[in-house]
Amino acid sequence: MMNVADEILSGLVNHPKSLSNLQWLHYDHEGSLIFEKIVLQDEYYVARTERSILKSNADEIIVKTVDNRNKRLRIVELGAGTASKTSILLAAAVKHQGSAIDYFPIDVSSSALTEAQSSLTCLVPDVCVIPQIKNYVTDEFILPNFDGCTLVIYIGSSIGNFSREEATRILSHVHKQLKAGDALLLGVDMCQDPAVLLPAYNDKNGVTSAFHLNVLRHLNREFGYNFDLDQFRYKVIWNKHHSRVEKHVESLCSQQVKCINQSEEHIIYFNQGETIHIEDSQKFTNEQITMLLNNAAFQIEHIWSDEHKWVNIILARV
Numbered sequence: 001m002m003n004v005a006d007e008i009l010s011g012l013v014n015h016p017k018s019l020s021n022l023q024w025l026h027y028d029h030e031g032s033l034i035f036e037k038i039v040l041q042d043e044y045y046v047a048r049t050e051r052s053i054l055k056s057n058a059d060e061i062i063v064k065t066v067d068n069r070n071k072r073l074r075i076v077e078l079g080a081g082t083a084s085k086t087s088i089l090l091a092a093a094v095k096h097q098g099s100a101i102d103y104f105p106i107d108v109s110s111s112a113l114t115e116a117q118s119s120l121t122c123l124v125p126d127v128c129v130i131p132q133i134k135n136y137v138t139d140e141f142i143l144p145n146f147d148g149c150t151l152v153i154y155i156g157s158s159i160g161n162f163s164r165e166e167a168t169r170i171l172s173h174v175h176k177q178l179k180a181g182d183a184l185l186l187g188v189d190m191c192q193d194p195a196v197l198l199p200a201y202n203d204k205n206g207v208t209s210a211f212h213l214n215v216l217r218h219l220n221r222e223f224g225y226n227f228d229l230d231q232f233r234y235k236v237i238w239n240k241h242h243s244r245v246e247k248h249v250e251s252l253c254s255q256q257v258k259c260i261n262q263s264e265e266h267i268i269y270f271n272q273g274e275t276i277h278i279e280d281s282q283k284f285t286n287e288q289i290t291m292l293l294n295n296a297a298f299q300i301e302h303i304w305s306d307e308h309k310w311v312n313i314i315l316a317r318v
């Protein structure tokens with residue numbers, strides 16, 4: 001198996017250049033802070049819409065999850081970040097259970113988890129936060145045994161940042177950690193008009209652009225590259241065939257970028273206009289999401305949506 005540095009290098013020397021399978025490179029400390037700003041942008045409807053679905057339906061989501069089985073509930077979250085939306089569900093779960101609840105947020109960013117922990121302590125004091133600093137994409141997570149019902153939350157449409165194979169692998173791993181009666185709550189962004197999608201990934205304040213260009217800064221700092229960020233710009237494309245928003249960084253001139261990897265020097269050549277495909281945001285149809293969940297051995301039990309049917313929050317059972 002290739003190590004991360006080699007994977008990055010191979011993605012950059014290939015034609016076309018792509019790092020879209022390494023989307024976690026976006027979430028260094030700086031990138032995590034920028035992402036917190038993305039979710040506040042007017043154009044980025046995804047977070048806002050999901051939050052309002054959760055607010056309107058949190059009690060029902062918890063009741064359906066526990067399914068009147070009189071069981072204790074624990075909540076696990078993949079890519080939890082600062083857990084700002086999850087606090088809505090945690091408050092509903094504490095109310096329903098009438099006692100403290102264990103919450104296991106998993107994320108690569110330790111600063112985001114620290115913030116999650118301190119804000120939850122104020123917002124929902126009856127939650128016992130047990131954070132795991134982990135890259136759930138590259139490292140498998142193991143849950144301690146539990147006698148009650150486990151709900152794994154995977155919201156924010158993060159599943160859309162993976163290829164179909166990767167997405168199936170991630171969901172199958174979640175499935176392996178669960179037992180009969182446990183559930184997955186998946187938030188997904190649905191297929192819609194590119195006139196809504198494209199501004200969502202190209203806000204007028206340039207926050208999304210900064211988020212993607214920050215990957216180059218991350219590569220410079222951690223992996224020995226010397227990208228000049230002024231010589232690249234962000235570019236967004238709607239790929240209708242694959243039903244995904246593609247994010248690229250484009251070279252503004254013909255140039256060479258150096259990388260020192262294990263004391264060996266490598267040169268990456270860019271033509272003017274050549275791009276690095278840096279991230280995908282897949283937008284799903286009902287059929288695609290059903291197939292993805294079924295391939296990972298989950299069955300859809302209930303779907304909550306907004307008035308435009310932009311975002312779906314799906315309760316799927318093992």
Ligand code: AVI
Nearest residue numbers: 038046156157158161208281
């Ligand atoms: C985390 N993920 C679901 C975001 C998305 O919508 O694909 C990442 C993002 N990239 C640019 N803007 C938001």
